[in-house]
Amino acid sequence: MPMTYETFTREIARLNDVLCSINLLTWDSRTMMPAGGVESRGKQIATLTGIARDLATGDALQKAIEGARSELTGVPADDLRLRAIETAATQTATLARIPASLVSEAAELKTLAQSAWARARAADDFAGFAPMLERTMEMQRQIAGAIGYDEHPYDALVSTYEPGMRWKRLRGLYGELQTALLPLLDRAREVRIRSDILERSYPVESQRAFSVRMAQRMGYDFDRGRLDNTVHPFEISFTREDVRITGRFRDTWLPGGLFAVWHEAGHGLYEQGVSPDLTRSAFTADFVNLYAVGGASFGTHESQSRLLENRVGRSRRFWELHFEELRQAFPDQLSDVSADEFWRAVNAPRPGHIRVEADELTYDFHIMLRSEIEAGLMAGEVSVGELPEIWAAKMRSYLGLTVPSDTLGVLQDVHWSSGMIGSFPTYTIGNIMSSQFFAAARKDQAVETGLEIGDYQPLKTWLNDQVHRHGRSRSPSELLLAATGSELSTEAYIADLTHKVDELTL
């Protein structure tokens, strides 16, 4: 049988199916699975991941890549089929450079390290976790070495999440943000805000109903998705036709539940908006991380969630339009609150220790701190033993806070125990991009009018057209350039946060 482009697409489609199945195993383990299933689920995911790796790096696909290349000799260089082939070739080559033994060792270590981390966090005992973290970091250094890099070992890892991103560039962005945000934060600290109104008793079923209604208005399609409860909300998809979001509602903290749903709905809009032509293609999966996803990068994905959550959901206009509906859902709790007070409350700067609870003005400092530590660990300039000390020093310097415990400090996130080194920067990249995309979208009069009257369809249409439909067929910088006319730049983000502080301090 001659190897043709057709063979290539069939192999890639099969690989997509396996990756989507892994996604379902993951989704289920975090939403539905009974407690007893943990161990066997781990094995199921490991086996399917091994199969996916074999498919991605095995002879059949590699020969199909060769065959498809030959068949398409001479077609114009911008033909999307060529890009599909080269995308798959590059990514599977990166994957193949990481020895299978290292992958399975890392997977085994992850299970041990996560449970060591959970114990250490509960006991506030960093020393108990340190040896496991040391091994995890050593393994990540080996993986970085296997992948290869020009400038800095951290680049190898960061670029698996954000293609093309380097530590040098990140440091530049972080510097710009520090310069701009620290004075803003000082100004915002002066503001007096009634945050306590968010901590009244808000029945979760009404929270859920309101958040769902708004998510639908923003364009999330429940015929191709669903919302379930989980511990740490996430979005995950099994092709564009089945894109699920999760949430977590707490009775006494209203914004937690609402904004998480809109955040995940932003991710969901991205996946639901990928062009149907790309389904099960080289542009709907990440063949390095072996993950079915239609978004161009972690940062690009985060830009869409942040856009809905912060640029739309935390805007003044949003609450002028929708606070009355929220008050109808909670008439007693919100009887003495105005739309303006509510908007202020959900935007209150609250410098704190926990990243996932951080407001927009402090969030990026949590990321900078972690990125700097990760880069230092990868370069061998920082040792695991020093982490609590370095953490405390950076927290004092960035946010003026004294770290009370390792649990509220270096032990707070699951990422390091999972070996996910290099993903934190994509949160800040996402924040930056969200403002760039939003600013560009608002130049479209229909989008601007829609935002003014609470019709989010034009915004969705713009995002579908400029971002979502392309799946992974464009790189993050190509998407940005085409949609906004500019490369990644902190300008729009800083402008948005400055505008917000101006409004808050008026």
Place this chain on the structure above:
Amino acid sequence: MPMTYETFTREIARLNDVLCSINLLTWDSRTMMPAGGVESRGKQIATLTGIARDLATGDALQKAIEGARSELTGVPADDLRLRAIETAATQTATLARIPASLVSEAAELKTLAQSAWARARAADDFAGFAPMLERTMEMQRQIAGAIGYDEHPYDALVSTYEPGMRWKRLRGLYGELQTALLPLLDRAREVRIRSDILERSYPVESQRAFSVRMAQRMGYDFDRGRLDNTVHPFEISFTREDVRITGRFRDTWLPGGLFAVWHEAGHGLYEQGVSPDLTRSAFTADFVNLYAVGGASFGTHESQSRLLENRVGRSRRFWELHFEELRQAFPDQLSDVSADEFWRAVNAPRPGHIRVEADELTYDFHIMLRSEIEAGLMAGEVSVGELPEIWAAKMRSYLGLTVPSDTLGVLQDVHWSSGMIGSFPTYTIGNIMSSQFFAAARKDQAVETGLEIGDYQPLKTWLNDQVHRHGRSRSPSELLLAATGSELSTEAYIADLTHKVDELTL
């Protein structure tokens, strides 16, 4: 690397993981999946099934089987490892005999045939479905031929669901049942029963709560399981640590919801009770049907569900013990009903057209009718075009009913459109076995005392020990013989139904 028994178990464990993943894809598609996911889910299941087939029939496993055989030369013949090897060898050889092209053709046809069936059923148009059914039957005949058989083509298919079962033996069993049940049915028809009390308005949440409470009392472990809503209730597992059941509750038909939960809990008890030593082994999967399951056969599995549903849940003692608790859940609806009246109502003979709504006295006639048609189709003695006519004749002869439409007749079940020929007999085999196992269990004094006081733990322990823990390491007849001292026999079942009619007509 030398191929050893260790290699064999590792390959088999991987295959189990893939089959468990397929089970999860299936479970999700019938409980959680949004409507949009149908098409891509079909592809995911097809891809994983193809991978499972490749693993089962591929070189790695076959060489591992050879290696393990050599390694274990000389061990005693009853060593369970030998049986594991031979079970896997025999089943994968059967699977390999069915050409891959036939499997994928059958899978493709299934999708088309199911939707043709659904349309035909809605329009009461058998002729519209007939061509598709003709192709399905032709394919099943080819599959039967590929698998091979000694006496009758139907045997090849039946034995994939019920190892060792043949059409000749089935006809013998059916004859015995007809002889015994027809007079019982005539006697039972005379009984006047207040069935209307079951059709009052019973809020589904209370139905669910009561059925769950009783399922727990029967021993179903919710830490390793869960109950969800679906259209056609089923049980499915992903190792013994995660065994899920499903139900369907209707406001105005109380027994439908309750008994379905206990039925599925009976299946669930089986899977949850498989010995942990067997997890991910050759004894926890069906390598012909490519399905992760710990039960010895479809019939054996059904015996466990029928045992809880009918032998326990429909017994007089059960309702003497638990009716008061049910009445507390529905105080208004059941205020004028006695335990005895309720027991009679859930045992009322109701000859009708629909198999899944049939009572115990008529259920097996629905199975006989279908088995006879299937055997005739496989032998080429019956043509698809004749089916409505044959169906009507048999329905008249067995239950004295005139078939009003194809929707209530030949089009009622999904099985034929799915190409599941040969599985219907296992329902009757399950009924027969359920009485054999139950009679044997009751010889244990602790079981009998438990049933008398509503403590179902001793029964569960007996079933765990005699049936469940063995997984698929014993054949159905070995299980029966060891547990009951007898081969498959209708005696106990007929005795149970006779006793029931005696009680009802008292």
